[in-house]
Amino acid sequence: MTLVARYSMAYKLQCDSCDLERECTDWADANRDARDHEAEYSDHWVTIHELQRA
Numbered sequence: 001m002t003l004v005a006r007y008s009m010a011y012k013l014q015c016d017s018c019d020l021e022r023e024c025t026d027w028a029d030a031n032r033d034a035r036d037h038e039a040e041y042s043d044h045w046v047t048i049h050e051l052q053r054a
């Protein structure tokens, strides 16, 4: 099992155009949420930040 390594990383979504801010523990989830938001608001740009957790 390598799940521990996966969950030591987190991803923070931040939208440049509104106050959207969300944390995901999964890269695929973070990407999907960012895509969904940009699809819903076509003039918004979502940045995904990697958060290093101790």
Ligand SMILES: [Zn+2]
Pocket: 015, 016, 017, 018, 019, 020, 037, 041, 044, 045
């Ligand atoms: Zn937005």
